[in-house]
Amino acid sequence: MLIVKSLSFSFEHRRLFQGVSFQVEPGSLLHLKGANGVGKSTFLGILAGIRKADKGSLEFIDQEKKAHSDIRMVSAYLSAEANGLYTKMDAIDNLRFWCTLRGLNPSDDDLVSSMETWGLGHRLLRQNFPVEQFSTGMRRRLALARLSLSQASCWLLDEPIYGLDDKGIKLFRSHLKEHLERGGLGVIISHDKLAFEGIKTVDYHLKSRVDQAKNEKKDQG
Amino acid sequence: MKPSFFSQYWCMVSQGWKADLADKERLITPLLFAITVLLLFNFCFEEVSKGIEGQVFTAELYLTTLFALQMSYVRIFVPDQQDKVFSLLQSYPLNYSAWFLSKYTLALLYSLLVFVPVMLLCGLFFSGADLNIWSAELWLGGLLSIIGLSTLGILLSTLTLKASGREMLFPLLYFPLAVPVLLASVQASLSFLTSVPGGWHWMGILAGFDIIYFTLGVLLFGELVTAV
Numbered sequence: 001m002l003i004v005k006s007l008s009f010s011f012e013h014r015r016l017f018q019g020v021s022f023q024v025e026p027g028s029l030l031h032l033k034g035a036n037g038v039g040k041s042t043f044l045g046i047l048a049g050i051r052k053a054d055k056g057s058l059e060f061i062d063q064e065k066k067a068h069s070d071i072r073m074v075s076a077y078l079s080a081e082a083n084g085l086y087t088k089m090d091a092i093d094n095l096r097f098w099c100t101l102r103g104l105n106p107s108d109d110d111l112v113s114s115m116e117t118w119g120l121g122h123r124l125l126r127q128n129f130p131v132e133q134f135s136t137g138m139r140r141r142l143a144l145a146r147l148s149l150s151q152a153s154c155w156l157l158d159e160p161i162y163g164l165d166d167k168g169i170k171l172f173r174s175h176l177k178e179h180l181e182r183g184g185l186g187v188i189i190s191h192d193k194l195a196f197e198g199i200k201t202v203d204y205h206l207k208s209r210v211d212q213a214k215n216e217k218k219d220q221g
Numbered sequence: 222m223k224p225s226f227f228s229q230y231w232c233m234v235s236q237g238w239k240a241d242l243a244d245k246e247r248l249i250t251p252l253l254f255a256i257t258v259l260l261l262f263n264f265c266f267e268e269v270s271k272g273i274e275g276q277v278f279t280a281e282l283y284l285t286t287l288f289a290l291q292m293s294y295v296r297i298f299v300p301d302q303q304d305k306v307f308s309l310l311q312s313y314p315l316n317y318s319a320w321f322l323s324k325y326t327l328a329l330l331y332s333l334l335v336f337v338p339v340m341l342l343c344g345l346f347f348s349g350a351d352l353n354i355w356s357a358e359l360w361l362g363g364l365l366s367i368i369g370l371s372t373l374g375i376l377l378s379t380l381t382l383k384a385s386g387r388e389m390l391f392p393l394l395y396f397p398l399a400v401p402v403l404l405a406s407v408q409a410s411l412s413f414l415t416s417v418p419g420g421w422h423w424m425g426i427l428a429g430f431d432i433i434y435f436t437l438g439v440l441l442f443g444e445l446v447t448a449v
Contacts, residue, residue: 045308049312050311052447072312073314082304082308083304084309085304085306086236086243086300088243088300089240093236093239097232100232101233101315102313102314103224103228103314139304
């Protein structure tokens, strides 16, 4: 279970959001909603450990009821505008590197089969073929292959279907569904509902500063 | 499964090395720059008079190394900045000391790739001079100097990672902070080259600064990385 308590964040003396609290149960997908520029990606970055919140706390309680205050141990993050791949290196090297960094030791067969699952099965794509020569969709598929290899319980997804074709989107949905059925959980930002079509989500609306101020005034009134 | 310190360290070192081999230009440029600077120095100085050979040798050696290594250090995070790899690394359960040590090992390796050829080339240019170029102490002094410069390079490279005008800011910070290491290296080397006593005194100072910079590196790297 992911527990977010009173999270606040300011950027260059401008309050972006404050007092954000929610819980995500195992098997649930939280859809983080909000207008452009409201701070959704920044918020996800805080959950992923890339940024530090000004106030508030994060906690993840795993299936053995063990609490993790550093949720980097149990989460896998997918950024919106980038895939986090060493572009001069090949796909297998990239996958192996990120797995080893997590303490996983997948065999070559595991890596190849993961690539095959994501439609990157052609043998020429695996080795001695730099990722920079992949198309946008192929890079996204490789990043998703890394995500599914991560064995992380909590998926943090920022516009995950960016660049994917119809087949890729279907594949992503089936993996996401499988992850949730296994007891995993996720937080997703996506303006395209195709990303989670057919999957039950819990919505959380991240409010802009103006909306927050209006609400505060209303409460005072 | 919690990843071990050593597996993360080794994974980062081998990945960094592979990433740099995949982009050889970044690896070779500092060395080519160093060779060009050395050649220019030698064309400028022509015949060096007997009394100042030691001074010219150490000046050429350390100035060339300092400038060339600055190019290496400022680019140490370039592979991690592509496709937001750095952000993803921040989101991984990565031990900051393992991360620092891996970058430090790579910086040390790149420094050796510049320093050793520069030293050999300097030795070649000054082969006719009465200098103790092959003394072990001289090489040890060189090693201690690059140990200090590498730590400084990693720290400042991390500090200026997101700074605007990074290419300008890095040398502005690097050169003044490198002065103690440079000064001690030059004095120690000069002493060993010309067989004048006092070299070990300067080596002690050099080792002291290495320890200070390395400790700062281990302690500050995590803070710098999370602040980026």
